Structures are given as C-alpha cells and as structure tokens.
Amino acid sequence: MTTTALNYESTRIAELMEVPAEAHDEQWLKDSLQQAIMLELATLPPYLCGLWSIKDPGESADAFAMVQEIVFDEMSHMGLACNMLTTIGGTPLLADEKLVPKYPGSLPGGVRPELSVSLSGLSKQSLDMYSQIEKPDDPIVEAREIHTSIGAFYTAILEAFRKHQNLIAGTRQVTRNMSSHGKGNDVVPLTSFDDVEKAVTTIKEQGEGTAASPDNPFPGAPGELAHFYSFREIFHGRKLIPVPGDPTKFDFQGDVIPMPQTFPMGTVPKGGWAQGPVAVPDEVRQLLDTFIQHYSSMLRFIEQAWQAATPAAASQLLNKAVGQMFQLQAPAQQLMQIPLPDNSGSTYGPEFRYVAAEA
Template identity: 75%
Template sequence: MSTVLNYRSNMIVELMRMPAEEHDEAWLKDALQQAVLLELATLPPYLCGLWSIEDPDRDGEVSETIREIIFDEMSHMGLVCNMLTTIGGTPRLADAALVPKYPGALPGGVRPELCVSLTGLSKEALDMYSQIERPDDPVVEDAEVHTSIGAFYTQILEAFRKQPQLIKGTKQITRNMSSHGKGNDVVALTSLADVEAAITIIKEQGEGTAASPDNPFPGQPGELAHFYSFREIFHGKKLIQVSSDPQRFDFQGADIPMPRTSRMGTVPSGGWEQGGVPVSSEVRVPLDSFNQHYSSMLRFLEKAWQADQSSTPTPAQLLNKAVGEMLQLEDPARQLMQFPLPGSSGRTFGPEFRYVEAVE
C-alpha cells in the first residue's frame, strides 16, 4: 500500500478490499491514519451546525445534543491517535493535502454517495450528519449503504486481534473527559483488551448496537447513539419503542423544536474567495483568525503524539495548547455568521476550516 497520503484518496475502500491475511502492520498503520482523518472530517460540519444556533436556543436541548456528539468525536480521534502510536506509527494532521476538503466525500472512499459540506444547521444538514453516522443495520429507517465507518473499524479490530504483539504502549496520551460520558476518556492503549474497549466505544457511541438505539456510553441517562440523535432532531420527534414483540422503534415521542439559527451559506470548494465570493476586509479578519487558530490546533495535535514524555513541552502540554487553540474558534466563527453573503440570498459567511501555514 502506498504511503503517499491525500484526503481525496480512495484508500479506505482499497484497504478494505485487501484479503484479511494481508492486514499486516503496514496495513494497520495505513488504516489507522485514515481513521484519524475520518474522525477529524466529522468535526467541522457538526461545529458549523452548533455555532449557527442563536440565542436563546444556544443552551437548549438540540445544542447540548450536538455539543456532546462533538466531544465524543474528539475523544474518538484521541483514541485512534493512541492506536496508531501504540504500534509505532505517527498521526499526521498538519498538512494541506490531508486536512478535510469541503464540499466533498468523506476520506478514503467511505460513503462515496454522500457529499459533506460546511453550512448552518438545517434539516438538510441534519440528514447529512446522520448519514455520516449511519450503521450498516439501523433499528429504524433501514437502507442499503456503501462502506460504513463501523465496518471499517471492525476490520481494524480484527487486524489487532491477529497481531496483538504489535501493541507496545508507546507515546500514549491520556485526558480525563469523563464529564462528557463514561466512555469519553482518552486512555492509554497498552493491551488488546484496551484496543477492543476503545473500538467498541467508537462504534457504539456513533451507531448504537444491533438491538438498541441507545448510546451504551452516555454522558446523560437515556442518551442515544449519534445516528439516532441526529435523526430525532431531523424528524422533530423523540425516538421511542412502539412495540416489544417484535421490538420496534419509531419517531413518535415528544416534539423536538428546531432551534433558531444563523443562515450560514455553504462554503464553496477551497473557501469563500477561492469559490468566487468577494471577501471584504471586515470579513477577512475573523476568517483569517479562524483559519490560523484551526491550523495551529492541528499542528499542536500532531506534535503532541510525536513527543516523548521527556520532551519539553510534554505531550500533555502540547495537547493543552491544541485545546487552547480550539477554544479560540467559536468567536470568529459566530462573527462570520453575522456577515451577509454578497447578493440577496439572505445567507451568511461562516468558517472555512482551511489549513494555512504558520505565520512567522
């Protein structure tokens, strides 16, 4: 398998087509790097939806649901980075060729029929979010799908099970995130059991189980897996069990009102200006600020999993710096959503999530 990495590759599909007996150490490193990119790719669309929610709904049920899903995805990304470093690999994030590109498909050829874009929260955006998380066999709204994220993680787990000796416990970063759910801590992966537990959390927080839409690792009691949470908001109704024999679920529960939102437009390929949208000097300030903080966050994340415990700064300190940069993203993003796009569409600007080199 080629080690040349590009976000627009079809590598996940190619990796999954390889015979199981070829799922060796090199295969596993390639697969885990793709999984890192996959986890990163989910965050910008969800964040745009969250940040587009306006007062007084910013602290409402829908905001809280999306916020918790985002924290889940962040911990998933940390766990996958630990999976890669525990077998001697190095996560790569800070590279314009690897940073997610929108609008477009998910990395590696997962769900090629799905176009993922950056836009404000809407019914269309919620449908996109839920299609990202869709299980192979959901308990509601079953449909034929292409390669799922869960199926990819299943192959990764099988490769670990065949080669547990690859797990060395090297360059592991830990972070307490238990306030967001009992499965959300980023933990050291030093054994096969650790890896099995981590992949179970990643799969079941996103997809639920074959028998239930519940999130087995919730932040709050009764929390659903990501796919079902997004479908609830999409339908505007709670998902409830409507039959026990046979067991059947449907969106027939209490109403879930859509929150008030900024009408963020869809970011064109390459960003607003690259897509032919004039950008004023007033808009450019928060736009550049956002891209710089986002890119700096990725650089700190990459350095965190490259550093040793004896390094200065330490991996934990570098991760803290990445979190600090992440916390700088919301204000410029919300500022951008106050600027109307040129023309009479009624839509606004929003963050591009574009990688830029460090400012000297």
Template identity: 70%
Template sequence: MTDVVNYRSNAIVELMHVPAEEHDERWLQQALQQAIMLELATLPPYLCGLWSIEESDQNSEVFQMLHAIIFDEMSHMGLACNMLTTIGGEPHIADEGVVPKYPGPLPGGVQPELSVSLMQLSKQSLDMYSRIERPDDPVVEDVEVHTSIGAFYTAILEAFRSRPELIKGTRQLTKNMSSSHGEGNDIVALNSLDVVEAAVKIIKEQGEGTAASPDNPFPGETGELAHFYSFREFFHGRRLIRVSDEPPRFDFQGDEIPLPRIFPMGTVPAGGWAQGGVPVSSDVLTELDTFNRHYSSMLRFLERAWKAEQPSTATQMLSKAIVQMVQLQEPAQNLMRTPLPDGTGKTYGPEFRYLPDEP
C-alpha cells in the same frame, strides 16, 4: 496501495479489499491513519451546526446533544491517534493533503455518494450528519449503504486481535473528558488488547448504537441515543420510540423536538468564500484569516503532541491545541453574523482551511 495520507484517495475501500490474513502491521498503520482522518472530517461540519445556534437557544436539547456528540468525536480522534502510536506509527494531522476539504466526500472512499459541506444547522445538515454516522444495520430506516465507518473499525479491531504483539503502549496521550460528557469519553492509554477492544467498542457504538438498540451504551445522560439516532430525531423533529415489542420496532412517533433559532450561515464554497467568487471585505477577510490560523495551529499542536517522545512535551502540546480550539468560536460566530452580499439573507461562516506554518 493509494497514498494513505491523501484525503481524496480511495484508501479505505482498498484497505477493506485486502484479505484479512494480510492485515499486517503496515496495513494497520495505514488503516489507523485513515481512521484519524475520518474522525477529523466530522468535526468541522458538526461545529458549524453547533455554532450556528443562537446564544438564546444554547440551553436547548439540540444544542446540548450536538455539543455532547462533538466531545465524543474529539475523544474518538484521540483514541485513534493512540491506536496508531501504540503500534509505533506517527499520526499525520497537520498536512494539506490530510486536512478535509469542503464540500467533498469523506476520506478514503467511505460512502462515496455523500458530499459533506459546511453550513448552518438545518434539516439538510442533520440529514448529512446522520448519513455520516449511519450503521450497517440500523434499527430504523434501513437502506443499503457502502462501507460504513463501523465496518472499517471492525476490520481494524480484527487486525489488532490477530496481532496483539504489535501493541507497545508507546507515545500515549491521556485526557479526562468524562467530566465534560459522561462515561467512556476519556482518552486513555492503549497498552493492551483489552483496552484497544474497549476503545473500538466506544467509537463504534457511540456513533451507531448496536444492532439491537438505538441507545448509546456510553452516555453522558441517561437515555441518550447513539449519534445516528440523535441526528435522525432532530431531522424528523420527533423522539424515537419503541412502537412494538414483538418484533421489536422503533419509529419517530414520540414527542416533538423543535429546532433552535439559528444564524443563517450559507454553504461554504469549494476553496473558501473568495475562491467561490463571493466578495470578501477586509473585515470578513480578517475574521476568516484569524479562524483559519487558529485551526491550523490547533492541528499542528495535535500532531506534535502525538509525535513527542517526552510525556511532558506531549501534554504541553495538547494543552496548546485546546487553547487554539477554544479560540475558534468567536471568529466563527462573528462571520455567522455577517450577511453575504448577495441579498439571500444568508451569512458567512468558517472555512476550516489549513494554512501552512509561516517560516
């Protein structure tokens, strides 16, 4: 088996080729580590899209929906961490080999044709977001895809169903997130198979919808679509509507959805701006360093939270992680207001580079 804490490995593809009867405790721990890495990988590109929306348009439908989707993804990552710790595993989050690197593929070999980048909100980035979330059998725009995130979670759930005795309820963190964005978004303790099944259902259907409907079964607002379909609506600039009942058929023929005004953030090159050959002034370097240090501290606090034996320590570490997360937006948007020196009209943006803890 490829190293499951190596972001560039094909671990998910390899795990999916293991016969179901061999999906034992070790397989499940490896799969859940990859699930955590997948959930983390979605957050930086979605956050860049969100932060690139100018303050004057933060009441727009696109801003509000993207904000809601990011909250969903945060809760999905927390639930994946609880799945791993409930069977006795320890999440690896703050590790240079685990943290996503952009541009590049999703971890584990999922959708190998897809390259994920950090950039402004645009038609290009919305297409990228929707390709991340694409279900195996969408109700619209059906195309052949490689292993989807949903299929991977289905295999994880089947492993739990075949070995429910592995669920011990150890080191479970909880966080009320429904008050911020509706039903199904809390991080809850996973101490039984029923609760694990509910958590996997939330993760899959919030992202992909169901085979019969594009709706999000666990919405923050009435009529909210699953992530894939929301991203496709914004990409097409039209609301998705049912155009036929027999047979049921959907298409992007509804009302127009205008994109908000944005900061024209450029695409972050591999290794960051300086590594990509872009001149970086001392002021820009300070903002980049500030952002990367808050991001790295957040990941370390998250890892410590799920490794803590004492619930009080875990809660304290989670609170510290949230403080670091809140402090990311200001340096990110300062960078998005700073033009690149190449005359393209594009600006800098956050790199989401992991910096090891200082001794």
C-alpha cells in the same frame, strides 16, 4: 509513512477494505489507523458549524446538548485513534494541507463516496448529512443501505489488532480526562488488546448504537442515543421511542424536539469564500484568517502531542491544542452574522482550511 504518500481526497480506505483479511499486516494496520484519524477529524467541522449556528442554546437545550455531546465524542474518538496508531509504533499526521478535510466533498478514503459533506449552519439538510455520515450498516429504524460504513472499517481494524496483538507496545500514549462529557469519552492509554477492543467498541457504539438498541452505551447523560439516532431525532423533531405494543421496534413518536433558531450560514464553496463570484470584504477576510490560524495551530499542537517524548510534554501540547480550539467559536459566529452579498439571506461562516506556520 509520509504526507507525500497520503491525500485526503484519495480512495485509500476503500482500497484497504478490498485487501484480503489474511493480508492485514502491520503496514495495513498503520495505514488504516492514519485514515481513521483523518476520518474522525472530517466529522468535526460540519458538526461544529451546526453547533455554533444555534443562536440561543438555552432556548434549544435538547438539540444543542445532543450536537455538543456528539462533538466531544468525536474529539475523543480521534484521540483514541491516535493512541491506536502510536501504540504500534506509528505517528499520527494531521498538520498538512493534503491531509485536512476538503469541503464540500466526500469523506476521506472513499467512505460513502456518494455522500457530499459540506460546511453550513444547522438545518434539515445538514442534519440529514450528519446522520448519513454516522449511519450504521443495519439501522433499527429507516431503510438499510449497502455501503462502506465507518463501523465496518473499525471492525476490520479491530480484527487486524486481534491477529497482531504483539504489535501493541503502549508507546507515546496521550491521556485526557473527558469524563464530564460521558463515561466513554476519556482518551486513555492503549497497552493491551483488551484496551484496544474497548476503544473500538466505544467508537462504534457511540456513533452507530448496537444491532438491538439505539442507545449510546457510553452516555454523557441518561437516555443519550448513539450519534445516528440523535441526529435523526432532531431531523424528525421527535424523540425516538419504542413503538407502543412492540418494544422491539422504535419510531420517532416521542416528545417534540423544536428545531433551533440558527444563524443562516451558507454553504462554503470549494476552496473557500474567495472562490465565489464576489470579492470577499476585508472584515470577512480578517475573520477567516484569524479562524484559519487558530485551526492550523490546533492541528499542529495535536500532531506534536503524539510525537512528544514524555507524558508531561504531551499533556502540555494537548492543552495548547484545546486552547486554540476555544479560540475558534468567536470568529466563526461573527462570520455567521455577516450577510453574503448575493441577497440570498445566508451568511458567511468558517472555512476550516490549513495554512503552514510562518518560518
């Protein structure tokens, strides 16, 4: 598989889901897992913008902790998806301008094509967007919709693995201890079908919950909900609890969850702030460049980690990727404190664009 055959803005997932199950062969599985990796990456920038826009995590402990745990879950999910691809001999691709998420725009591959995903600060509008990304096929609260969900895509991937267990070779598996963020958050080697099944179950149930409960079966803290329900709690400003008198039903009738005070980050325009109607100040351009360089380096190190010949080399490269990730917050929050020149009261924010390494 080459990057020339891939494009973030394609409808590849929708096309893959239309292929009859009996034709889900090795190449279908490799193509699907590459799309899954791109899908997991696509959730991180919007969630990070929301997290970083919270001014005082101490005063907004509930909301901050919820979003932070979800961010760590998504990082773990991307790592597990990479291990799924390498265990069958594939190679994850991330460090390419064609493959990185484009905002505002749809999720990759044609998942939820009616949903526009953008970069902005935490707000009722962005929380609704986050929960729509994570929405299961049949939520236990609010209306059901017919759509191609992330969970349905992973179910198809698992069934393809079930039919082709002989492909699981355990090659180039990367490990990362993330147990401090939840018992299901470690990136672990996938050397058998049971390992793959556990990984897919973790990804699905952390995001969507189960058909009977909104609980996250792999929590970082007692009582932690699946992503969809956590985002809806912050959106509604109330904890989700069983309905008095009918414990099989749930509603947002619990304790109040205050909406955090946030930096009023505006929505990044297509192609970045430079595509807006007003010239970008030098201070902003420098911060954007710093952020983009760290983000691009992070993606290159992640890609290289799953290409490494030895576990030690893979671990070292992943550590470098994490180091670059920790360099993102400071320029992002500095941007969030610089007002846009349109008198809207909104501020700049990070763009999450990819640039190639200098030769």
